[in-house]
Amino acid sequence: MHKTVLAIGAHYDDCIFGIPGILLQSLRRHDRVVILNIIGNYDNWAPTKGRGKQLRDTSIRLAREHGMEMRFLDYASMQFDVNAEARRAVAEVVAEVKPDVAFMLWDRDRHPDHEVAAMLSKMALRQPGMILGRDGVRAPGRIYAYDNGPGHTIGFEPNTFVDITPEWPAAMEWLGRLMAFVRNRPFDPQSPDAALMAKETLARYRGQACGTKYAEAVWATGAYPREIP
Numbered sequence: 001m002h003k004t005v006l007a008i009g010a011h012y013d014d015c016i017f018g019i020p021g022i023l024l025q026s027l028r029r030h031d032r033v034v035i036l037n038i039i040g041n042y043d044n045w046a047p048t049k050g051r052g053k054q055l056r057d058t059s060i061r062l063a064r065e066h067g068m069e070m071r072f073l074d075y076a077s078m079q080f081d082v083n084a085e086a087r088r089a090v091a092e093v094v095a096e097v098k099p100d101v102a103f104m105l106w107d108r109d110r111h112p113d114h115e116v117a118a119m120l121s122k123m124a125l126r127q128p129g130m131i132l133g134r135d136g137v138r139a140p141g142r143i144y145a146y147d148n149g150p151g152h153t154i155g156f157e158p159n160t161f162v163d164i165t166p167e168w169p170a171a172m173e174w175l176g177r178l179m180a181f182v183r184n185r186p187f188d189p190q191s192p193d194a195a196l197m198a199k200e201t202l203a204r205y206r207g208q209a210c211g212t213k214y215a216e217a218v219w220a221t222g223a224y225p226r227e228i229p
Contacts (some may be wrong), residue, residue: 003195004032004139006099008090008125010117011039011077012059016178018146019103020171021216023068026101028167033068034097038080038090038117040072040180047182058181058203078112082119090124091131096138099125102140106147108154114195127178132199144218150220151200161210164203172196 004024007015015023015035026033037059044054049227056072073089080086093122094102104121105114118168129137147153164171172192180187180194192200206215 002030002032003100004034005101005103006036006094007033007103008036008038008117008121009105010037010113011109011193012037012055012072012180013175013182014114014117014148015103015107015146016059016175017195019216019218020174020216021167021203021214022103022146022162023109024066024167024170024174025087025164027067031132034088034093034099035063035070036093037070037072038086038120039077039113040073040074041076041079044076044079051184055181059178062177065100066174066207068171080113080116080118081094082123086116086120087123087131089226090120090130091137091207094124094128095132095134095137097138098138101142101144103146103218106145106153106156108156109148109152111148111152114148114152122177124206142224145219145221146216146218147217149202150227151198156219158219160208160220161206161215161217163207163212164216165207165213168203175199 009015023033042048042055048055060070102125104119107115107118110113125143126139147156176196177187179193203214206217207213
């Protein structure tokens with residue numbers, strides 16, 4: 001049966017940098033894929049000052065071109081916290097989307113936005129019904145945490161590796177086009193952005209760890225059964 005996948009990040013690019021291959025692989029299996037970015041107000045962010053709406057629109061368009069749905073909440077960077085309002089906002093999306101599988105940021109990070117987003121995601125994914133005060137709101141059956149690269153994530157030890165070699169070209173084009181908009185320059189695949197080079201280094205490292213060319217690695221928050229061929 002096809003599944004519904006929900007990936008949650010703090011910023012517009014967290015999921016696109018962290019797990020683009022996994023999301024594209026889910027789409028190839030004909031799963032429904034929804035990306036939720038908790039920060040949707042970029043008016044106070046220097047690289048896209050005056051282009052905040054265009055950043056959201058571009059992110060949504062690129063996700064749609066890959067067959068995915070992208071959503072934004074209304075918070076700004078450093079202007080949201082682990083409180084009842086934010087918990088409820090994320091839980092409302094969980095209740096509506098009804099994910100079978102969910103991805104959230106790893107909760108130890110150098111960026112405070114990432115740590116707050118991880119805690120909100122954990123609460124909303126684990127106990128959406130309790131947060132909303134509703135019966136019948138189910139939590140996803142499987143929840144995985146993903147990292148955001150060595151510049152941010154602290155102490156991440158994955159326990160699940162996914163071969164994303166077939167999805168690699170599409171993942172890099174997706175991230176590259178997004179970064180090109182942020183840098184306010186045309187996308188040139190022959191001149192990769194620093195974010196793409198960091199992602200390739202990480203994906204090759206994860207690939208070396210599990211014996212494939214490119215891989216993404218996540219941390220399963222529960223002991224989920226797996227089939228062994």
